Amino acid sequence: MILYPHFDVNEKGHLTIGGADAVELAERFGTPAYIIDENVVRARCREYLTAAAESFGKDALPLYASKALCFTEMYRIAKEEGMGIDCVSSGELYTARRAEFPAERIYFHGNNKTDADIALAMDMGVGRIVVDNTDELDAVSAEALRRGITQGILLRITPGIDPHTHRAVVTGNVDSKFGSAIATGQALEIVQRAINASGVELVGLHCHIGSQIFDIEPFSDAADIMVRFIAEIKEKLGCEIRELNLGGGLGVAYTEDDAQISYADSIAKIGKIVRSFCSEHNITAPRVILEPGRSLVAAAGATLYTVGSVKEITGFRNYISVDGGMPDNPRYALYQSQYTALIANRASEARDYVATLAGRCCESGDLLGENMKIQRAKRGDILAVLVTGAYNYSMASNYNRIPRPPVILVKDGEARVAVKRESFEDIVRNDI
Numbered sequence: 053m054i055l056y057p058h059f060d061v062n063e064k065g066h067l068t069i070g071g072a073d074a075v076e077l078a079e080r081f082g083t084p085a086y087i088i089d090e091n092v093v094r095a096r097c098r099e100y101l102t103a104a105a106e107s108f109g110k111d112a113l114p115l116y117a118s119k120a121l122c123f124t125e126m127y128r129i130a131k132e133e134g135m136g137i138d139c140v141s142s143g144e145l146y147t148a149r150r151a152e153f154p155a156e157r158i159y160f161h162g163n164n165k166t167d168a169d170i171a172l173a174m175d176m177g178v179g180r181i182v183v184d185n186t187d188e189l190d191a192v193s194a195e196a197l198r199r200g201i202t203q204g205i206l207l208r209i210t211p212g213i214d215p216h217t218h219r220a221v222v223t224g225n226v227d228s229k230f231g232s233a234i235a236t237g238q239a240l241e242i243v244q245r246a247i248n249a250s251g252v253e254l255v256g257l258h259c260h261i262g263s264q265i266f267d268i269e270p271f272s273d274a275a276d277i278m279v280r281f282i283a284e285i286k287e288k289l290g291c292e293i294r295e296l297n298l299g300g301g302l303g304v305a306y307t308e309d310d311a312q313i314s315y316a317d318s319i320a321k322i323g324k325i326v327r328s329f330c331s332e333h334n335i336t337a338p339r340v341i342l343e344p345g346r347s348l349v350a351a352a353g354a355t356l357y358t359v360g361s362v363k364e365i366t367g368f369r370n371y372i373s374v375d376g377g378m379p380d381n382p383r384y385a386l387y388q389s390q391y392t393a394l395i396a397n398r399a400s401e402a403r404d405y406v407a408t409l410a411g412r413c414c415e416s417g418d419l420l421g422e423n424m425k426i427q428r429a430k431r432g433d434i435l436a437v438l439v440t441g442a443y444n445y446s447m448a449s450n451y452n453r454i455p456r457p458p459v460i461l462v463k464d465g466e467a468r469v470a471v472k473r474e475s476f477e478d479i480v481r482n483d484i
């Protein structure tokens with residue numbers, strides 16, 4: 053096992069992903085390629101569904117934050133597992149519709165929905181629109197009125213939590229492009245406006261405090277602030293908030309240095325905290341919704357590359373260059389995110405070589421990692437970067453006109469294409 057049970061080494065010394073030989077996958081599908089272990093995704097969905105039902109009751113609905121990894125088959129998997137989904141754009145809505153995802157289980161997010169986005173969401177009949185601001189509230193209300201419907205909405209609220217500190221700094225994240233802040237009084241104003249607006253029904257509140265969070269404290273702080281706010285709404289405006297969406301954000305281990313947390317335990321703790329805050333403030337516990345993205349799909353993924361060159365710069369460092377890079381994984385360039393890499397065709401050898409992993413773009417910052425421990429590499433080796441299931445394919449670009457890799461789903465050792473490799477023809481398709 054390497055990091056997770058679904059990454060292992062077979063008798064040939066090859067990396068296996070969900071029981072499939074990574075070297076054979078590279079031969080069959082080419083490189084670079086994203087490989088996703090479907091069983092891991094399904095198991096994570098079930099963990100969330102079971103834990104949410106136990107903690108929040110039978111009508112609990114975990115939403116898959118589909119920005120983490122989005123393609124038609126992924127929505128079909130979420131649908132089969134009984135998840136709801138969070139969509140943030142018309143593109144995601146359109147893909148969900150293609151997968152015949154049940155519209156009532158779609159929550160439509162985004163801090164700047166266009167009229168066309170709102171219209172598509174209403175054409176599809178999405179369950180909830182998560183309204184970010186007053187301009188948007190007015191636009192949603194007007195469109196619903198025009199159609200003669202009542203649209204269920206949540207309001208996005210900024211609780212003012214800095215998830216990287218243990219205790220809430222109440223003004224921490226008030227300065228955000230998302231939502232309305234409780235601290236400035238604007239949250240209460242938008243609630244009042246939503247109560248008075250026609251064509252919309254204020255069902256609940258939403259907050260999202262951040263991503264890649266390992267501690268429960270920031271969630272507990274957010275729940276505390278949100279429950280107090282729900283109590284204030286009841287007291288001052290006489291309105292009962294029935295849904296509380298606490299967003300996503302639970303962390304994932306990318307390297308051996310990261311903690312691996314139990315999502316079931318975290319959900320149970322959040323459930324307990326919300327219930328106790330509700331009884332403390334004497335309010336009926338709302339339906340609690342969680343919105344995980346990364347923790348459902350990150351660990352399930354790996355990206356396979358072919359090594360093109362190894363360059364040892366005397367007195368400086370060693371570069372291993374691969375046939376992908378920032379176009380398929382911009383996360384090191386953007387956030388210096390750490391990954392685990394290995395040579396898939398010699399996976400049982402010690403990772404005692406230190407190298408910088410470079411991509412193939414004409415840009416020095418096109419790196420997948422620096423000072424990474426890996427096996428000695430040579431041209432033609434298959435190099436795997438693990439835990440790339442979240443925010444890799446979904447953030448991929450065509451920089452340098454490099455076609456995007458395919459997404460291959462592996463299940464019990466069998467592989468199938470979920471998204472085809474882009475061709476050069478795909479790249480020029482919209483060029484006039």
Ligand code: LLP
Nearest residue numbers: 117260263264300301302343344345346443
């Ligand atoms: N709900 C909302 C409203 C969000 O904005 C997000 C993530 C999620 C749920 C899911 O959060 P998760 O469980 O995945 O942490 N591109 C960055 C991550 C951006 C996350 C944005 N919002 C990365 O590659 O790390």
